[in-house]
Amino acid sequence: xxxxxDTPSFTVKSYACQRRTPLKHxxxxxxxxxxxxxxxxxxxxxxxxxxxxxxxxxxxxALPYAVRxxxxxxxxxxxxxxxxxxxxxxxxxxxxxxxxxxxxxAQFQAMKALTGVFGVGxxxxxxxxxxxxxCPSDLIRTGQKLNKAQQAGVQYYDDLNRxxxxxxALAISQIVERAVNSVLPGSIITLTGGFRRGKExxxxxxxxxxxxxxxxxEGLMPKLVNWLDEQGFLLYQKTTRNSYLESKDGPARPxxxxxxxxRCFSIxxxxxCSEDSSAVLExxxxxxxxxxxxxxxxxxxxxxxxxxxxxxxxxxxFSQFAFATLGWTGSKLxxxxxxxxxxxxKGMSLSSHAxxxxxxxxxxxxxxxxxIFAHLGLEFIPPCERNS
Ligand code: CTP
Ligand code: MN
Ligand code: MN
Ligand code: MN
Numbered sequence: 001x002x003x004x005x006d007t008p009s010f011t012v013k014s015y016a017c018q019r020r021t022p023l024k025h026x027x028x029x030x031x032x033x034x035x036x037x038x039x040x041x042x043x044x045x046x047x048x049x050x051x052x053x054x055x056x057x058x059x060x061x062a063l064p065y066a067v068r069x070x071x072x073x074x075x076x077x078x079x080x081x082x083x084x085x086x087x088x089x090x091x092x093x094x095x096x097x098x099x100x101x102x103x104x105x106a107q108f109q110a111m112k113a114l115t116g117v118f119g120v121g122x123x124x125x126x127x128x129x130x131x132x133x134x135c136p137s138d139l140i141r142t143g144q145k146l147n148k149a150q151q152a153g154v155q156y157y158d159d160l161n162r163x164x165x166x167x168x169a170l171a172i173s174q175i176v177e178r179a180v181n182s183v184l185p186g187s188i189i190t191l192t193g194g195f196r197r198g199k200e201x202x203x204x205x206x207x208x209x210x211x212x213x214x215x216x217x218e219g220l221m222p223k224l225v226n227w228l229d230e231q232g233f234l235l236y237q238k239t240t241r242n243s244y245l246e247s248k249d250g251p252a253r254p255x256x257x258x259x260x261x262x263r264c265f266s267i268x269x270x271x272x273c274s275e276d277s278s279a280v281l282e283x284x285x286x287x288x289x290x291x292x293x294x295x296x297x298x299x300x301x302x303x304x305x306x307x308x309x310x311x312x313x314x315x316x317x318f319s320q321f322a323f324a325t326l327g328w329t330g331s332k333l334x335x336x337x338x339x340x341x342x343x344x345x346k347g348m349s350l351s352s353h354a355x356x357x358x359x360x361x362x363x364x365x366x367x368x369x370x371x372i373f374a375h376l377g378l379e380f381i382p383p384c385e386r387n388s
Contacts, residue, residue, distance in 0.1 A: 012062055014077035015345075016055070016337035016388035017378060019062045023198050023387045026066040030087055031057040033099040037086065040102050043111040043122055054333050056083035058388040067091070110134045118160050118267070118310065119149030152236035152267055156308035160267070163201035164309050167273050172205045172311060175233055175268070180209055183223040187211045188321075192328040193312070198384040204310035205268075208328050210321045218242075220315050221262045228266075235308055236267040242315075244353055259327060259352035264313040272305050320353045322366045327352025334381075334388040342376055350376070 013019045025031070038053035055078040060067065063076075070088055073079060079087070089096040102108050113135045114125035120139075133139060136157050139146060146154065153160065173191055180187045190196070193206030209224075211217045221239055228234050244260035316324035327335060342350040348364075349356040355364045355375055366372045373380045 010064060012059055012076050015341045016058050016062075016334050017341050017376075017381065019388075020381055020385035021058065021062045021331075021334070021388045022385055025061045025063070027060040027063060030067060030090060031060050033086060033090055033096055034060075034083060036099050036102055036108075039112075040108055043108065043115070043126070045122060051333075051336070052078075052080050053083060056080060056087075058333055061388065106134070114139075116161055117150060117157060118153030119147060119151075120153060124150075149236070149238060149265075156235065156267055159308035160203075160310055162307070164203065164205060165273070166195060166200055168270060168307075168309060169195045169202065169205045171270060171273055172268060172309060173207070175228075175270075176207055176209075176311075176313070179224055179227045179231070179233075180220075183227050184211060184216065184220050186213075187217070187220070190325060192314075192325060193330060196329050196383045197331065197387050199387075204312055206312045206314070206328055208314050208316060208321070208324055210316045210318050210324075212318055214318045217315050217317060221264055221313065224313065225264055225266075228268075233268055234266055235269050237264055238266070239264045259324070261324065261352070262315040266311045266313065268309045268311045269306050270309050272307075319365075322368050322372055323350075323354055324352050326369050326372055329383050329386060331386055331388050334386040337388065338376070341378065346376055348376065 034053045034057040038050045038057065041047075041050035041053060059076055059078045063072075065072070067073060067087070069091060070084070073084065073087065086096045086098060090099075107129060110129045110133065111122070111125050114120055114128050114133060115122060117136050117139065120128075128139065128144065131142075133142060133144070136154055139150070139154055169191065173189070177189055180189055188210050190208045191206070192208045193204070194202040195205065209217070209220065211220075221241075225234070225237055225239055229237070240263050242260060242262040314324065314328060326338070339350050342348040342355070347358045349358065350372075355366065355372060356362070357364055357375075364375045366375060370380050
């Protein structure tokens with residue numbers, strides 16, 4: 001006979017890629033607090049600490065109930081001593097002093113504002129803060145040397161910090177589809193990133209492009225970018241060519257987690273979306289968007305007929321498409337955990353290009369995400385449940 005349990009027990013697996021994490025969950029008041037600490041650790045370039053807080057938050061996202069007391073955390077993995085202390089304080093007092101003082105601190109706020117500029121990373125934001133910069137307009141006021149990306153980041157700051165809606169993402173999809181089909185008919189275009197995971201809004205729109213005929217996708221990006229630019233859809237773009245070398249025993253392993261696909265980080269000029277349907281496709285030659293000049297930064301006025309939107313374009317050879325799709329769908333923590341699972345539990349090495357089995361000393365092919373999960377000995381987790 002089974003012993004009866006008085007408390008329903010819910011087990012949570014320890015790797016984020018072993019569990020289902022929906023977009024909406026029951027512990028936002030706790031996860032937001034832990035993620036402030038994670039973000040602050042990133043600003044201090046303390047990766048270990050940041051990942052620890054992100055893993056704790058992620059476990060709480062997977063719970064089918066709201067945590068009310070410390071007892072509700074019994075048997076949960078990944079909750080370190082520090083995270084538990086923060087959770088306890090929030091449950092008892094309604095907030096955590098450490099989280100609130102972090103949130104209020106001048107350094108955290110400045111780092112948040114400065115890294116919020118497209119093209120400004122943690123390193124330059126930190127340098128700026130130590131020189132007394134507190135907000136994006138300080139970059140202009142103090143005459144900082146800015147690269148092209150950062151200049152665009154300052155110029156379109158307001159637009160780029162306004163969430164991109166699903167509707168706007170679909171409007172961009174239509175433009176990208178038109179562009180890709182003009183330069184390489186028959187291409188396959190997938191919306192990846194947060195929107196593929198079911199998010200209602202995002203900070204950008206991510207696309208992965210491939211073609212069934214291996215090889216014809218080579219050189220696609222410059223043609224695509226040209227087309228978009230000629231039609232006036234690009235406010236900024238930086239294209240990086242494919243640096244992934246196929247050696248004779250298979251694809252070489254990238255030196256870090258950054259993949260090597262042909263890619264383009266861009267800023268699109270998107271015509272105003274109407275309420276119910278797709279965007280009015282407006283081109284750059286008709287420059288009806290009114291702008292004004294604020295502290296040397298060009299800012300779009302509310303009511304302008306277009307807005308700037310960050311768009312990431314990635315081109316993958318067909319044979320790597322499943323890996324690229326998995327790698328570009330996220331979440332970032334889910335990806336990280338997949339790679340950790342592969343390495344620590346399976347003796348395999350996973351990237352957005354390939355899966356290498358160290359024991360068998362060979363690459364494992366896959367034509368779908370499902371096959372990759374199967375190779376890894378994992379239950380398939382659909383995109384909308386990868387919101388770790
Ligand atoms: N990615 C990547 N290499 C980069 C940038 C991103 O592989 N240089 C991957 C990330 O791992 C993530 C996906 O692309 O899985 C999407 O990244 P991003 O657009 O930053 O985040 P989203 O999850 O789409 O969330 P958001 O709505 O904020 O855009
Ligand atoms: Mn994204
Ligand atoms: Mn993001
Ligand atoms: Mn992106």
